[in-house]
Amino acid sequence: MQFLTISDWHGQLDPLNVAGVGAVGGAAVLSTYFQQERATNPNSLTMTAGDAVGASPPISSFFGDVPTIEAMRLMGFSADALGNHNFDRGIAHLQQLIDVASASSGQVGARFQYVSANLANRDANLSGVKDFEIFEVGGVKVAVIGLTNPEAPTLVAPGAFGTMSVTDPVQAANKARARARRAGAKVFVVLIHAGITGRDASGAAVGPLVDFANAVGGFDLIVGDHTDQQYAGVHNGAVVVENLSRGATYARVQLTVDPRNGRRISDSVTFVTPLASAVTPDPAVAALVDSYRAQLVPILNTQIGNATRVIPRSDVCGRADGRLCESLVGNVIADAMRVRYGTDIAITNAGGIRASLTCPTTDNASDFCPAYVPPPYPITRGQVLTVLPFGNEVVTVAISGTELLTFLENGVSAMPGANGRFPQLSGLCFTYDVAAPAGNRVVSAVRQAADGTCTGASIDFTAAAWYSLATNDFMATGGDGYPTVISRAVTRDLMDEVLADHVSASSPLSPTRQGRITCTSSGPVACPVVIEP
Known part of the structure; x- marks a missing residue:
């Protein structure tokens, strides 16, 4: 058999x-x-x-x-x-x-x-x-x-x-x-x-x-x-x-x-x-798939922006699914949420990011991207949906410094193992010790300055400090082990629509690694090796 x-x-x-x-x-x-x-x-x-x-x-x-x-x-x-x-x-x-x-x-x-x-x-x-x-x-x-x-x-x-x-x-x-x-x-x-x-x-x-x-x-x-x-x-x-x-x-x-x-x-x-x-x-089977594609082509083939470089799903440490280190696509998504709603910070989980933001350079007649010769690198509505296929919504909520620390600790709790809870973020930069016990790894954090550099004021992780946060509804309801804050959150717009609008408003995109997440080690556990994208 x-x-x-x-x-x-x-x-x-x-x-x-x-x-x-x-x-x-x-x-x-x-x-x-x-x-x-x-x-x-x-x-x-x-x-x-x-x-x-x-x-x-x-x-x-x-x-x-x-x-x-x-x-x-x-x-x-x-x-x-x-x-x-x-x-x-x-x-x-x-x-x-x-x-x-x-x-x-x-x-x-x-x-x-x-x-x-x-x-x-x-x-x-x-x-x-x-x-x-x-x-x-x-x-x-x-x-x-x-x-x-x-x-x-x-x-x-x-x-x-x-x-x-x-x-x-x-x-x-x-x-x-x-x-x-x-x-x-x-x-x-x-x-x-x-x-x-x-x-x-x-x-x-x-x-x-x-x-x-x-x-x-x-x-x-x-x-x-x-x-x-x-x-x-x-x-x-x-x-x-x-x-x-x-x-x-x-x-x-x-x-x-x-x-x-x-x-x-x-x-x-x-x-x-x-x-x-x-x-x-x-x-x-081909006829079945083509019947659905015909309904999508007028919507998803639309180019909404472009970039001066590839914006890959892989992170700056070369991990293909972006679950070990800062990633350019993660930065852009988090920036889109933070800018749209004017929050202090935005965090999204790497597991929710499923593709590169820019269209593939190898043409595929069945995707929702054109054949092209870069640069620039086009971004279509269909490619955005490929990046964010879950239909998540953005939520905003006020959290204390203590809660913010819990968010960050949860995000790196599986390290050095790759995990979908790994955070991609905007508005702050933080350093964690991969050799420290899970739950006690965050060493320090600062706000991002206006130019995006990690030179802003220190983050206050006490209960007296409050920050406005944009995140996705999956995380806000406790997904991937994040703190459950949905009961006091405000539901905003579909996450893919927020990203699409940001691409349209900000093109051409030229994201760079900014050191938003830095790994150190006080023991025998090694940090992922950064490979510049």
């Missing part, structure tokens, strides 16, 4: 431009690859482990990610788990997507099943989600069990899970396996929204995916997600795989089993890079 898996797809309906490789993936291209795989081995299931939606490009996010679900039906997906991004817009919206996925009529393509076995009080909040689904593959019953990452509620706005809570995935998986076995399943698969996070000194993979695999027993395949890592290994008797995100790779997992008892005889894992140039895109 054959399992085709992708990880963290995030509604990447159009191909990615991968440096040195070319156009890769996209719904129509992947669909053709999957059809070819199934033609070779019809005993196939196609699966992913959560976050197929959320943090998606405008072609999907503008329509509430319905295009992604419809594409998955046409692509022949069998099952999907629930990751944190599935809850980005709350359970009411998630229920709408589940209904689109599970509808037996009125939708294109075949239905697929959402699974999550470790959501307490799930059925009181969501319908159409199961602990597991049993598929018959080549005459053998295969149980596919889903699991949500335990930290998911802290990665979305409070209340997004309704009255559900995430329980221990190991216990939930073992219980679900026992029930599936009693129902006749002989092969057991887990879709878990967890991944590897790196390698130890010996080169062995580490992270929640490995920890989970080593803690459970009796599984044949464990499909991971969440961390954008490509990995294959065998742990505790189970084949464990994770793919690069957004369809940059998919895994072809082949298991040979004895149909009488499900005993695994052999296994193999092959990672495939789905080159767009190598196949003819599935015309049905």
